[in-house]
Amino acid sequence: xxxxxxxxxxxxxxxxxxxxxxxxxxxxxxxxxxxxxxxxxxxxxxxxxxxxxxxxxxxxxxxxxxxxxxxxxxxxxxxxxxxxxxxxxxxxxxxxxxxxxxxxxxxxxxxxxxxxxxxxxxxxxxxxxxxxxxxxxxxxxxxxxxxxxxxxxxxxxxxxxxxxxxxxxxxxxxxxxxxxxxxxxxxxxxxxxxxxxxxxxxxxxxxxxxxxxxxxxxxxxxxxxxxxxxxxxxxxxxxxxxxxxxxxxxxxxxxxxxxxxxxxxxxxxxxxxxxxxxxxxxxxxxxxxxxxxxxxxxxxxxxxxxxxxxxxxxxxxxxxxxxxxxxxxxxxxxxxxxxxxxxxxxxxxxxxxxxxxxxxxxxxxxxxxxxxxxxxxxxxxxxxxxxxxxxxxxxxxxxxxxxxxxxxxxxxxxxxxxxxxxxxxxxxxxxxxxxxxxxxxxxxxxxxxxxxxxxxxxxxxxxxxxxxxxxxxxxxxxxxxxxxxxxxxxxxx
Ligand SMILES: [Zn+2]
Numbered sequence: 001x002x003x004x005x006x007x008x009x010x011x012x013x014x015x016x017x018x019x020x021x022x023x024x025x026x027x028x029x030x031x032x033x034x035x036x037x038x039x040x041x042x043x044x045x046x047x048x049x050x051x052x053x054x055x056x057x058x059x060x061x062x063x064x065x066x067x068x069x070x071x072x073x074x075x076x077x078x079x080x081x082x083x084x085x086x087x088x089x090x091x092x093x094x095x096x097x098x099x100x101x102x103x104x105x106x107x108x109x110x111x112x113x114x115x116x117x118x119x120x121x122x123x124x125x126x127x128x129x130x131x132x133x134x135x136x137x138x139x140x141x142x143x144x145x146x147x148x149x150x151x152x153x154x155x156x157x158x159x160x161x162x163x164x165x166x167x168x169x170x171x172x173x174x175x176x177x178x179x180x181x182x183x184x185x186x187x188x189x190x191x192x193x194x195x196x197x198x199x200x201x202x203x204x205x206x207x208x209x210x211x212x213x214x215x216x217x218x219x220x221x222x223x224x225x226x227x228x229x230x231x232x233x234x235x236x237x238x239x240x241x242x243x244x245x246x247x248x249x250x251x252x253x254x255x256x257x258x259x260x261x262x263x264x265x266x267x268x269x270x271x272x273x274x275x276x277x278x279x280x281x282x283x284x285x286x287x288x289x290x291x292x293x294x295x296x297x298x299x300x301x302x303x304x305x306x307x308x309x310x311x312x313x314x315x316x317x318x319x320x321x322x323x324x325x326x327x328x329x330x331x332x333x334x335x336x337x338x339x340x341x342x343x344x345x346x347x348x349x350x351x352x353x354x355x356x357x358x359x360x361x362x363x364x365x366x367x368x369x370x371x372x373x374x375x376x377x378x379x380x381x382x383x384x385x386x387x388x389x390x391x392x393x394x395x396x397x398x399x400x401x402x403x404x405x406x407x408x409x410x411x412x413x414x415x416x417x418x419x420x421x422x423x424x425x426x427x428x429x430x431x432x433x434x435x436x437x438x439x440x441x442x443x444x445x446x447x448x449x450x451x452x453x454x455x456x457x458x459x460x461x462x463x464x465x466x467x468x469x470x471x472x473x474x475x476x477x478x479x480x481x482x483x484x485x486x487x488x489x490x491x492x493x
Contacts, residue, residue: 055462064417076090120327122360127169129146149492170369176423177407184212185226192236201236203240227259239266239267239268269305304325307329308327325405332356334375344380355373377446393441
């Protein structure tokens with residue numbers, strides 16, 4: 001076996017299948033794109049195809065999640081740079097054209113190949129606070145545990161390590177894109193980028209002092225710098241995250257939206273999470289949280305609303321009209337006893353509903369999106385007393401293409417289609433829990449686990465290969481999390 005420099009990705013540690021290990025045949029089909037820089041013409045073996053394609057994944061069952069829901073029992077996916085340039089059945093012609101001319105080849109035989117999962121709502125750095133206090137009311141959790149713990153412990157270093165740990169967990173579970181709201185979001189963005197992940201990341205804006213910025217003006221100033229810094233980045237979509245209507249005044253909400261719109265940035269916000277939020281809004285604003293936000297001019301096709309539990313029929317019409325994306329967080333809604341989001345009615349109204357874990361602290365406590373698929377389906381079934389309520393296929397859509405629509409990123413991600421980002425995952429089917437398989441969507445929703453994800457590719461870059469993380473120093477992040485626990489516990493005594 002022989003490696004050429006150009007075979008190595010930036011991570012530098014990939015075991016790459018080289019062309020010599022494949023049955024080779026003289027090739028005529030593959031034509032080199034003119035702009036391609038790295039293609040090297042082999043000097044000794046004249047019959048060997050010139051390696052053209054950056055990454056070829058071959059032989060797996062490809063679940064595209066495209067509009068016709070195409071599934072190829074044996075498919076080929078080709079990535080050039082960070083884009084998918086071909087998704088097709090693994091025919092002899094396709095093998096000759098792509099497999100024999102691959103710079104990097106991944107054999108997906110016996111595995112599922114899917115678009116990467118999208119976790120639509122997290123506070124990623126809170127990994128370091130998971131399990132600190134559970135089984136209490138949201139108010140008690142916030143006032144007695146989380147706010148004091150955050151006030152004493154959350155600084156840039158905390159956010160960095162917490163996000164790094166979260167990135168490891170997210171990648172392991174097949175998540176390639178996540179939407180996050182926290183503090184020191186610039187550090188979140190740096191860690192996300194370093195992990196090779198895609199993120200819609202919003203600096204949280206509140207009417208009380210946050211760990212990083214103490215006033216509204218400071219928060220907006222920080223956020224503007226943050227938006228400017230990440231403009232045009234291929235992985236990071238810098239966002240503005242006014243926390244909610246119960247933590248932000250009318251002025252703060254409007255200022256946040258204006259700032260986001262000045263930079264074409266997404267707006268991330270909690271909406272209609274609890275009955276208390278609804279009741280308080282009716283009392284204070286004379287209307288529901290959704291209609292109040294609409295009256296302020298906040299809602300639009302750039303808004304991602306987490307939860308949308310307490311939304312009535314008029315709210316749903318408004319959300320659909322304004323093309324707001326909703327994120328359903330079944331674990332969080334159950335754990336905090338917030339209520340059951342009317343997911344069926346929201347989807348029927350034409351709202352794109354994604355899936356999120358929320359948390360991870362206090363409201364989940366992990367970042368396992370496959371578990372949310374399972375719970376989302378079952379929560380609707382039990383609430384409607386109808387096993388047909390929300391199907392396996394529907395929740396897989398919510399974790400992929402519909403999640404992408406909710407994030408308004410469906411032109412870029414969410415399905416395996418030519419022209420979209422090469423964000424995809426390989427899921428193993430050899431575990432006892434993975435066999436036999438009759439229906440791929442049912443297997444994904446109810447049977448397979450996050451731990452069955454083996455390989456993760458984001459923007460054409462392999463970030464996990466055969467369960468080995470390549471972009472995050474996982475042992476260091478785990479050791480650091482244990483250190484933080486000792487520090488955080490001591491700070492609360
Ligand atoms: Zn949240």
